Amino acid sequence: MAHHAEHFDLDEKFDFSSAVKKRIFTVLILGLVFAVIGLIMLIMGGGGDSHGGHGLNGLSEGSLAYGGGGAAAEGGHGHAVTWVTRVKVNFWINSVYFVGLSLIGAFFIAIQYVAMAGWSSGLRRIPEAIFKFLPFAAVMLVATFAVSYHDIFHWTDASLYDLNSPHYDAIIDGKKGYLNMTFYIARSIIYLGVWILFTFLMQKQFNAEEFNLDPSNPNKQFYNMIKLSAGFIVFFGLSTSMAAWDWVMSIDTHWFSTMFGWYNFASWWVGGLATITLVVIYLKQGGYLKFVNESHLHDLGKFVFGFSIFWTYIWFSQFLLIYYANISEETVYFIDRLESDKYGKFIFINLIFNFIFPFFGLMTRDAKRKMRILQMVCIIVIVGHWLDFYQMIMPGTLKDQGGFGFFEIGIFMIFVSAFAYVIAMNLAKLPLIPKNHPLIKESLNHHH
Amino acid sequence: MATAHHNAETDKHYLLGIYNDEDVLLDAVEHVRKKGVKIYEVFTPYPIHGLEHALGYKRSFMPRAAFAFGALGNICAILLQTTIMGIDWPMIIGGKSFIAIPNFIPVIFECTVLFAAFGMVGTFLVTNSLYPHKVPRIFDRRSTDDKHIVAIDLAKNTLSEAEIRNILIESGVEKHTSADGTEHVGIKQRNFTDEENKGSFIRYLADLIANGVTSSNRAIKTSK
Numbered sequence: 128m129a130h131h132a133e134h135f136d137l138d139e140k141f142d143f144s145s146a147v148k149k150r151i152f153t154v155l156i157l158g159l160v161f162a163v164i165g166l167i168m169l170i171m172g173g174g175g176d177s178h179g180g181h182g183l184n185g186l187s188e189g190s191l192a193y194g195g196g197g198a199a200a201e202g203g204h205g206h207a208v209t210w211v212t213r214v215k216v217n218f219w220i221n222s223v224y225f226v227g228l229s230l231i232g233a234f235f236i237a238i239q240y241v242a243m244a245g246w247s248s249g250l251r252r253i254p255e256a257i258f259k260f261l262p263f264a265a266v267m268l269v270a271t272f273a274v275s276y277h278d279i280f281h282w283t284d285a286s287l288y289d290l291n292s293p294h295y296d297a298i299i300d301g302k303k304g305y306l307n308m309t310f311y312i313a314r315s316i317i318y319l320g321v322w323i324l325f326t327f328l329m330q331k332q333f334n335a336e337e338f339n340l341d342p343s344n345p346n347k348q349f350y351n352m353i354k355l356s357a358g359f360i361v362f363f364g365l366s367t368s369m370a371a372w373d374w375v376m377s378i379d380t381h382w383f384s385t386m387f388g389w390y391n392f393a394s395w396w397v398g399g400l401a402t403i404t405l406v407v408i409y410l411k412q413g414g415y416l417k418f419v420n421e422s423h424l425h426d427l428g429k430f431v432f433g434f435s436i437f438w439t440y441i442w443f444s445q446f447l448l449i450y451y452a453n454i455s456e457e458t459v460y461f462i463d464r465l466e467s468d469k470y471g472k473f474i475f476i477n478l479i480f481n482f483i484f485p486f487f488g489l490m491t492r493d494a495k496r497k498m499r500i501l502q503m504v505c506i507i508v509i510v511g512h513w514l515d516f517y518q519m520i521m522p523g524t525l526k527d528q529g530g531f532g533f534f535e536i537g538i539f540m541i542f543v544s545a546f547a548y549v550i551a552m553n554l555a556k557l558p559l560i561p562k563n564h565p566l567i568k569e570s571l572n573h574h575h
Numbered sequence: 576m577a578t579a580h581h582n583a584e585t586d587k588h589y590l591l592g593i594y595n596d597e598d599v600l601l602d603a604v605e606h607v608r609k610k611g612v613k614i615y616e617v618f619t620p621y622p623i624h625g626l627e628h629a630l631g632y633k634r635s636f637m638p639r640a641a642f643a644f645g646a647l648g649n650i651c652a653i654l655l656q657t658t659i660m661g662i663d664w665p666m667i668i669g670g671k672s673f674i675a676i677p678n679f680i681p682v683i684f685e686c687t688v689l690f691a692a693f694g695m696v697g698t699f700l701v702t703n704s705l706y707p708h709k710v711p712r713i714f715d716r717r718s719t720d721d722k723h724i725v726a727i728d729l730a731k732n733t734l735s736e737a738e739i740r741n742i743l744i745e746s747g748v749e750k751h752t753s754a755d756g757t758e759h760v761g762i763k764q765r766n767f768t769d770e771e772n773k774g775s776f777i778r779y780l781a782d783l784i785a786n787g788v789t790s791s792n793r794a795i796k797t798s799k
Contacts, residue, residue, distance in 0.1 A: 450677050
């Protein structure tokens with residue numbers, strides 16, 4: 128009953144014990160083993176089996192006959208398509224994905240504050256620990272870009288802008304005002320820098336709330352956070368869309384989609400919500416967060432369920448318009464993905480993982496309230512949205528030279544273990560329940 | 576089993592317990608049920624959190640109805656479009672095949688939502704016998720204003736009326752003293768006329784079919 132207050136240990140702390148570390152290191156070692164096996168297979172196989180050659184790309188790109196040497200430029204990026212590129216591309220996929228996941232920690236907190244939501248206040252430490260991974264993921268992203276921009280981003284090739292070069296590309300030259308190295312790097316640094324700055328400012332408020340609460344003004348940090356969150360949401364809305372164009376959409380330089388920013392945001396958002404839910408479930412299974420009951424899980428489940436449908440809606444809106452209009456400049460994106468024997472299946476796996484499973488798995492009220500089902504769906508969704516980024520990035524960079532194997536699984540597992548380690552390390556730093564949050568009682572007594 | 580206590584004069588008699596406060600009401604409902612009294616229904620001016628648990632209601636079947644109607648809408652939309660576009664009048668549109676599933680999805684989606692929504696509204700109205708021109712059985716007008724009313728069907732209870740009255744008084748029904756010093760307890764009897772009691776959708780439809788739109792099924796009657 129709602130009006131019967133219960134009492135919980137408000138000072139409980141997460142113990143980053145050796146058992147937890149062992150689990151994380153097991154994932155790491157498995158990931159390393161997979162990555163090494165995968166790498167050996169790649170090197171032995173000479174950078175992916177190349178039967179079929181460039182035939183497919185030759186068809187899809189060549190038949191479009193863009194002005195100048197468009198076909199030659201997009202499809203004929205012949206050099207350096209080896210296992211080295213595949214390593215770089217894998218790091219790029221995971222950096223982009225995990226920057227997004229950790230950023231969602233801050234976004235989740237921001238919308239909870241702006242909505243003055245009470246139910247989630249007791250869970251705030253989890254997204255708080257998640258956004259601590261942002262600086263690491265950002266460094267990974269920048270480092271990967273520095274090493275491999277030439278292999279991932281076709282538009283960085285200087286000869287495309289040279290009128291006298293046989294590679295001259297009128298379309299890409301037309302995008303020079305936006306897609307040039309200086310502006311691109313400046314933009315990326317602004318996104319990452321401002322995001323990280325916001326997480327630091329948020330953390331400052333949380334630390335003040337925990338350790339330096341002014342008894343005469345106990346809501347000060349709460350109101351500061353509302354202002355901070357409102358600012359963050361505005362910047363987040365603009366910057367995630369632009370980051371999606373820059374980091375993902377510009378890989379297929381000729382192609383563009385007005386849905387793309389939303390599509391990437393939706394993918395990150397669902398992945399992030401599933402991560403938050405999964406960490407809550409793991410903590411609860413470990414005997415922490417006693418106050419978390421079916422109602423909290425139900426609300427988190429509704430988030431994952433609802434935004435999985437949102438993601439599908441965005442995905443389908445992008446697909447349907449391109450399919451229906453049937454303009455070759457646009458369809459080329461899906462031809463590369465659907466008609467390739469390498470990636471053809473991934474579009475369907477993507478939809479099964481990110482729509483069918485969460486939709487039918489979490490449809491009923493009972494399913495959202497059962498920890499086991501929610502846990503399984505969250506794992507599927509996290510893997511599913513990784514696959515989503517995989518099929519956005521891999522076909523555009525490696526064309527039919529890419530693939531999916533032990534190496535991809537291994538690198539993903541290494542990132543997962545690093546992510547989990549940083550989350551667990553930060554969870555252990557502060558008490559698990561933010562007891563000075565003004566709305567904490569609402570969360571502790573949440574029932575519906 | 577019930578015949579031992581069955582009392583002809585309590586037929587169609589309802590006993591109403593009238594409460595001022597929702598917290599008192601929640602505890603009272605639990606108390607009354609614990610004493611073995613079967614509650615017919617509780618009427619409140621606004622939704623009360625936890626009342627359905629206190630009354631021991633089972634989960635509503637509405638979500639399942641929604642799924643069933645949604646699935647029906649889904650199938651109907653697929654059949655409609657494949658029949659028209661694929662079999663009855665095949666047309667080439669935009670170079671697509673006759674049965675181009677992606678094109679159908681928006682309509683499939685809309686029909687699923689439409690059927691689920693209308694189906695749920697219909698199911699809700701029929702299960703609650705809320706249909707046009709239904710004669711409402713209003714137990715006590717104050718349940719739309721400031722009082723919570725617990726209605727108990729005496730015919731469905733094995734306890735005698737006096738016992739139930741005592742249980743209601745124990746549970747904390749409202750009390751007030753009038754100017755002349757007599758004490759009033761918030762317990763009331765309520766009887767309905769035969770016409771008020773015959774609320775059946777089937778009967779309404781039968782009446783409509785047999786007599787057309789006549790004064791008998793058009794009249795909106797209010798109690799008193």
